[in-house]
Amino acid sequence: MSGSRGQPQLTEISTLVTRLAPTLLGIRGCGPLTAAKILGETADIRRFRSRDANTRHNGTAPLPVWSSNRALRTDATSPQPTSP
Numbered sequence: 245m246s247g248s249r250g251q252p253q254l255t256e257i258s259t260l261v262t263r264l265a266p267t268l269l270g271i272r273g274c275g276p277l278t279a280a281k282i283l284g285e286t287a288d289i290r291r292f293r294s295r296d297a298n299t300r301h302n303g304t305a306p307l308p309v310w311s312s313n314r315a316l317r318t319d320a321t322s323p324q325p326t327s328p
Contacts, residue, residue, distance in 0.1 A: 258276040261269060261283065268279035285302065292298040299305040 254276065257280050261276050261279045265279055265283055268274050268282060269276070274282075286298075289298065292301065296305065
């Protein structure tokens with residue numbers, strides 16, 4: 245939004261985000277527009293059955309570090325994983 249054309253919308257977004265999710269604005273780098281995008285993507289948080297379901301939806305779920313039921317070796321001195 246350049247100039248003053250978008251200022252009324254930005255002011256309205258800032259006001260709404262501050263009221264609905266003030267903690268988002270406390271995150272470094274998360275301004276009113278980013279917070280509004282997060283709110284819009286999340287919609288009603290109650291629609292997720294668990295915290296894990298929400299993290300899978302928003303792409304922040306941790307990825308496993310193994311495949312084929314074998315643990316990832318982190319260095320040469322680690323013992324070789326065994327198959328079950």
